[in-house]
Amino acid sequence: MRTSNQNDSDVVFEVRDLEVTFGTKRGESRVVRNVDFDIHRNETLGMVGESGSGKSMTSSALMNAVVSPGETSGEVTYYPPDGGEPISVLDLDEDELRRFRWGEVAMVFQGAMSSFNPVKKVRGHFVETLEDHNRDVEAGLERAHKILGDLYLDPDRVLDSYPYELSGGMKQRALIGLALILEPEVLVMDEPTAALDLLMQRSIVALLKELKTEYDLTIIFITHDLPLLTKLADRLIVMYAFDIVEVGSTDDILYDAAHPYTRSLLNATPDLKAPIEEMQSISGAKPDPVTNVPGCSYHPRCPMATEACKAQEPPMEDRSASHRTACIHHEDVSDEIPIPAKPMEGELQ
Structure with missing residues (x-):
């Protein structure tokens, strides 16, 4: 636990040696493994990787929200705005966590279809959230009207509707509005567009860009897409085998990816303008959280793997001031695993 208030004012979350484990009949299952990263204030940080890579569990650990029998260890330090006293999130008691969640950091979970109580109107969800956090309900509903309007919804219609009376896109936007009702600084979005069609996905992403500016938000966006x-x-974290294998600016990752797994992800991404035969699936199976693979966790699937990769876990190395990767062959990866010169350009125009 940090005792000093001295910190780069640009950092809102500092994560060190983060682990999440579950006891199973087969042994200890480590679903997040010694993860280190910082989140910068007012940035949008993307977390990508295959399903089951540890993205969602990492985001839950940020809020100390891993459900029992899961156990979280390490350090998660939150730095409030305006030089407030740092908060050791994993040391908060239940009352402190209640205030921290939603008030400082709010989360939009995947699956808006099942996030609302179907027998309660949307207004009731807003009122319940405000009352549970001892907020003025009348003032909070006025704020709800503004937020829902900013989300291009008719506030009165939405608030007076049951969830089943709203489309999937409307429910997802209403859920984002509910997450913002207590004016959090950080918004965590876990696969928020997974059940939506392509046009609605694009709409939600465009809205998030507007909300980030309007509400001075730091956004953590988790997806495999x-x-x-x-x-x-602004930046991307690539996760594989429950750990971070690469981190850098979005341009770093898209145009100069330094880890074989990242490059394989890029080559496996559908491109509507490219021939389908140019898509390359990632061979092999995803790692087992119970089994510890010696050396680099990706070596069983990696086309560049050598005996050195099997012998020792690679450290994170700097490619530049903004770009780091955990691969001993990162200097050769561009020749061995080429990626499109302009990957996914125009996909979200």
């Missing part, structure tokens, strides 16, 4: 992030994220 790289094209969604090309026009939204």
Whole structure:
């Protein structure tokens, strides 16, 4: 736990040695493994990787929201705005967590279809959230009207509707509005567009760009869909085998990816303008959270793997001031695994 208030004012979350484990009949399952990263204030940080790579569990750990019997360890430090006293999130008690969640950091979970109580009108969800956090309900509903309007919804119609009376896109936007009702600084979005069609996905991404500016937000956007992030994220974290294998600016990742897994993800991404035979699936199976693979976790699937990759886990190395990767062959990867010169360009125009 940090005792000093001295910190780069640009950092809102500092994560060190983060682990999430579950006990199973087969042994200890580590679904987040020694993860280190910072989140910068007012940035949009994208977290990408295959399903089951540890993205959602990492985001839950940021809020100390991993459900039992999961256990979270390490350090998650939140730095409030205006030089407030740092908060060690994993040391908060239940009352402190209640105030921290929604008030400082709010989360939009995947699956808006099932996030609302079907027998309660949307207005009731807003009122319940305000009352549970001892906020003025009348003032809060006035804010709800503004937020829903900013989300291009008719506030009165939405608030007076049951969830089943709204389309999927309307429900998703209403859920974003509910997450913003207590004026959080950080908005965590876990696969928020997974159940929506392509046009609605694009609409939600465009709205998030507007909301980020309007409400002075830091956004963490979790997805396995790289094209969604090309026009939204400032930085990208790539996760594989429950750990971070690469981090850099969006341009770093899209145009100069340094890890074989990242390049394979780019080559496996559908492009409507390219021949289908140019798509390349990632061979092999995803890693087992119970089994510890010696050396680099990606080596069983990596076309560049050598004996050195099997012997020792690679450290994170700097490619530039903004770009780091965990691959001992990062200097050769561009020759061995080419990627499109302009990957996914125009996908979200």
